[in-house]
Amino acid sequence: MAEIELFTPEELFEFSVRVFRHFGVPEQDAQTAATVLQAADLRGIDSHGVARLHTYFDMLTLGRIAPKPEVTIVRESRSTATVDGGNGLGLVVGPKANAIAMAKALTAGSGWVSVRNTNHFGIAGFYVLEALKHDLIGWAMTNTTKLVAPLWGAERMLGTNPIAIAFPGLEEPPIVIDMATTAAAYGKIEIARRANKPIPTGWAIDRSGASTTDPNAMIDGGAMLPLGSDRDRGGHKGYGLAVMVDVLSAVLSGANWGPFVPPFALRQEIPTRSVGKGIGHFFGALRIDAFIDTNEFKRQIDDLVRTLRKTRPAPGTTGPLIPGDPEREAEATRLREGIPLVAAVVDELRDISRQTGVPL
């Protein structure tokens, strides 16, 4: 294992806020952006927290992301809106667009917002947890830079395009689904490369399009596989879900889709053409009491959660988890013990600190 350093959530939050402020991001927006990053670090989704701060730092330094974007509604109906994010941080545009979806749900029963001209928005799970605070069922999706081959393709054409949705319980914690539409997370392939270990079959193909267990073969010109992996095991379904996320987030809003999504990091390949503005997100909110008594819904969720927990366990396991369990457990541990960062991430934060003068 790499060397680990522990930080309190508060010090990382404060550092992130001051880094965003350094680039002229308004105080309220800087706090919002830092909150989204913190949610990832607390929930154990390490790849989406301060581990990404250096990329945001690079993009802001080069003026590729607008620190003070104008976020505007370009079209709307009672229950829908199309939002232009003004090329702002997705960490700022996302929460604003999500708030529009939630406000519409409170008046019209549901709210659906497709967002263009935005950038990477952190973990999709953050947005659906916000919705729970208002007794709304929250949905969040985003397209991302290409990494994934369609089933039977030999090259990267789609992003990892995550989907999140959450349902509140009364006494039980909420069911929180937050999943990339791929067989595995890209971060796991990077970890295997660093450890010099093979990856399971079904995660990736090499540059010729053949199945590979070599993480280098995926990273160096290969591609990730959609959820389901191959035709026999439903790879066309994960591919279909990735297309769905792309259309709702980007075609519906007028953002770039598929292989034309702009890169998140500096060294990534620039797309051959532009088919829209920035990347795209999609947010939804359903008011529970527009369908059923809210307490009755929550009681049934409690019953469902307890029923699933009582499933007879498969051999060698302790039985099924409820979606959201691992993240909630990580959060409890990290609130108590701090957020563990690997040396490479700490080095990046120190580099930001040196260049901005913000103390770590």
Add this chain to the structure above:
Amino acid sequence: MAEIELFTPEELFEFSVRVFRHFGVPEQDAQTAATVLQAADLRGIDSHGVARLHTYFDMLTLGRIAPKPEVTIVRESRSTATVDGGNGLGLVVGPKANAIAMAKALTAGSGWVSVRNTNHFGIAGFYVLEALKHDLIGWAMTNTTKLVAPLWGAERMLGTNPIAIAFPGLEEPPIVIDMATTAAAYGKIEIARRANKPIPTGWAIDRSGASTTDPNAMIDGGAMLPLGSDRDRGGHKGYGLAVMVDVLSAVLSGANWGPFVPPFALRQEIPTRSVGKGIGHFFGALRIDAFIDTNEFKRQIDDLVRTLRKTRPAPGTTGPLIPGDPEREAEATRLREGIPLVAAVVDELRDISRQTGVPL
């Protein structure tokens, strides 16, 4: 291969209508129900067409399904409704509830309908194709009788819970996603059993919860696996999607969920308790021009479809398909050549004919 007999779509449609009429289903409803069955047979989803007519026949004969249900809105907002299907045929209740979702989308930008007290509704794809006729993005989901184990579970707790969504093109055919949230279709396991052949790993577990390639071991007390199959390849994601469909269709409407969904066929196990009414569906519709100019959207879909078709093919394949391709090709063939039914299905239809006096 089993013996095959060819029928015209018209003769199967006419037969289905008359069988439903025999039980007192009103003419318009009988035609609707037959149209949904026909869509499955035309699109090559053989398990959901007239192959199921004998089950509907059984349930109607025993009075388990109401031939003339009262379909009512029990709660609604501008963009949402909860519908009680009066224990009618899902093939009748589904289209009515879908029409409510579409009507709400036309006035409020989007429409979302959760349905309780209903029965199996045929193919989810039918409903989203209806939405396309009105330039709406249609969504359809339903829960189904338990067949699937949660990841790390050793018993059936969830249905195959399909999700469908469709997006229209301008010159290109629509993208139509219609997928069970399992690794494979149950019908494929039945086919393997009849052919005495093993099934791929990742499809199923036996009654102890261990992975199996024996179709009998799944059918006789085992369970199907969710999309992703195992922990390494994202089986928790397919499980999460199945839970999502269950909550939106059944917890939100007040239907039965999880292992308590009533059986579709006569010989299936009766659930240990009831937690709601009937099974549940969930329909959605988004008005495209509430977000973006409809023609601009369709042009971008054309571009996306053509871009995906140009993906460099993986070795041994002709390259990626577009979701909906196989079903559209089946439909073209079957409109031309007729609908092929295996001998076992023809025998069932002859049995219905004998018992009802409706000529086949």
